[in-house]
Amino acid sequence: MLTGWRGRTLCGAILCSASACGTSQARPSGLAWRPPTVLSSEGGSGAAPVLAVGPDSRVTAAWVGAPDRGKDGRLMVRPDLASSAQVEVRDPVGSLTIYGETPPKLAYGSDGTIYAAYLVTRAIPGHQWPVNTLRFASSTDHGVRWSGAATVQADTAYGGSTDDHALLVAPDGTLYLSWLAMTGDTSHTYAAHSQDQGKTWSVPVKVDSGPSCPCCRTALAVGPDGRLFAAWRKIYHPGSGQMRDIVVAFSSDRGATWSTPVRVHHDDWHVDYCPDAGPTIKVARDGVVHVAWWTGRPGGAGVRYTQSRDGGRSFTAPIPLGVAAASRAAHAQLALGPANQVVVAWDDGTRAIPPIVLRISSDGGRTFSAADTLTSPGESAGYPVVAIGRDSVYVAWQQRSERGVATDSLRHLHEIEALSQPKSQRPASEQWINPVGSWSVVLRAAAIRS
Numbered sequence: 001m002l003t004g005w006r007g008r009t010l011c012g013a014i015l016c017s018a019s020a021c022g023t024s025q026a027r028p029s030g031l032a033w034r035p036p037t038v039l040s041s042e043g044g045s046g047a048a049p050v051l052a053v054g055p056d057s058r059v060t061a062a063w064v065g066a067p068d069r070g071k072d073g074r075l076m077v078r079p080d081l082a083s084s085a086q087v088e089v090r091d092p093v094g095s096l097t098i099y100g101e102t103p104p105k106l107a108y109g110s111d112g113t114i115y116a117a118y119l120v121t122r123a124i125p126g127h128q129w130p131v132n133t134l135r136f137a138s139s140t141d142h143g144v145r146w147s148g149a150a151t152v153q154a155d156t157a158y159g160g161s162t163d164d165h166a167l168l169v170a171p172d173g174t175l176y177l178s179w180l181a182m183t184g185d186t187s188h189t190y191a192a193h194s195q196d197q198g199k200t201w202s203v204p205v206k207v208d209s210g211p212s213c214p215c216c217r218t219a220l221a222v223g224p225d226g227r228l229f230a231a232w233r234k235i236y237h238p239g240s241g242q243m244r245d246i247v248v249a250f251s252s253d254r255g256a257t258w259s260t261p262v263r264v265h266h267d268d269w270h271v272d273y274c275p276d277a278g279p280t281i282k283v284a285r286d287g288v289v290h291v292a293w294w295t296g297r298p299g300g301a302g303v304r305y306t307q308s309r310d311g312g313r314s315f316t317a318p319i320p321l322g323v324a325a326a327s328r329a330a331h332a333q334l335a336l337g338p339a340n341q342v343v344v345a346w347d348d349g350t351r352a353i354p355p356i357v358l359r360i361s362s363d364g365g366r367t368f369s370a371a372d373t374l375t376s377p378g379e380s381a382g383y384p385v386v387a388i389g390r391d392s393v394y395v396a397w398q399q400r401s402e403r404g405v406a407t408d409s410l411r412h413l414h415e416i417e418a419l420s421q422p423k424s425q426r427p428a429s430e431q432w433i434n435p436v437g438s439w440s441v442v443l444r445a446a447a448i449r450s
């Protein structure tokens with residue numbers, strides 16, 4: 001079995017297919033998918049993709065690549081999916097994190113400026129885990145040339161435990177970031193904003209005084225009235241009997257103060273480890289808040305969707321998009337279309353080899369199509385991202401073959417052995433920094449009806 005640097009083991013026994021659960025009466029999506037395209041370079045290697053849609057509807061893609069499929073991560077940018085042109089961005093501070101739950105984040109402003117926020121990771125002698133710093137850069141030519149990166153949040157130990165960040169540009173040009181950071185042994189969700197295009201940032205605010213799940217990504221969205229929403233996985237009843245459920249809070253003053261977080265659903269998932277699977281949240285033009293997430297609760301594990309029509313104060317009964325008796329962690333992502341479409345893509349953790357699946361709603365999230373499977377048999381896929389632009393829906397993900405899984409596992413075992421040698425000069429925590437390995441970044445697209 002495989003583990004990532006966060007020390008989480010992938011489960012093996014999967015009981016049934018999520019795409020078959022609760023969808024027997026669902027209609028087909030009707031989407032005609034184009035053949036898959038490998039976006040990543042460096043011999044096909046790449047991981048942790050992200051998509052962003054510009055004000056002109058262009059779709060920009062980015063991911064993390066590294067020479068020789070190693071750990072020296074760089075931001076690889078394809079400014080426009082309509083072109084094969086590609087840009088490499090290196091950070092002078094260190095290597096970009098190569099992990100799908102915390103990919104680089106891209107967001108466009110209304111003036112066409114594109115912003116990037118990403119984690120730079122380094123192994124430090126004496127630290128059990130790698131440590132991160134949150135970096136920020138921008139481009140005024142759609143990602144061809146980038147400003148010098150600046151640090152948003154760090155401490156004297158090279159960023160401490162900064163992790164699982166989200167980036168958002170509001171219609172008024174305000175930039176927002178959220179992330180997780182440790183205070184002692186407890187993780188909390190933080191947020192900050194910038195009103196000068198990222199040149200300076202506000203003092204970070206703790207969104208909630210209670211603990212957050214330390215390895216599940218945060219998410220941000222903004223409503224038509226400027227209200228800011230944050231979603232994350234909150235720990236209820238820390239210690240014995242704790243539960244880890246998804247919550248949403250909102251702020252009407254640019255993140256200075258926050259409402260009491262509301263559970264999107266009482267999954268009541270009792271678990272004492274971090275599942276590495278955060279929520280996704282979007283707000284439609286009519287103010288409806290859309291949320292999708294994964295829960296590992298036995299007997300009802302998998303991906304669910306819900307919405308709020310009262311500004312995040314309450315949520316509807318969830319729709320089980322892909323639920324089974326058991327499921328490994330899945331990483332759902334949402335996109336909203338111009339004609340009331342809601343698109344959800346995820347890696348189907350109810351199958352032994354997870355495929356990427358997608359379901360679409362044409363009525364604002366009330367009903368969903370049956371699941372489209374976007375990957376081929378034998379390809380282990382994960383961490384999809386989804387965007388709608390130029391009258392098409394785009395889905396990108398990282399994938400590798402079963403042979404690639406075996407190759408990467410063997411390489412990891414050899415590295416652990418080398419780091420454990422008495423003469424090794426490298427920090428032991430380096431074993432938890434992911435290499436690009438055999439992963440590649442793949443894209444598929446389909447026309448979407450208005």
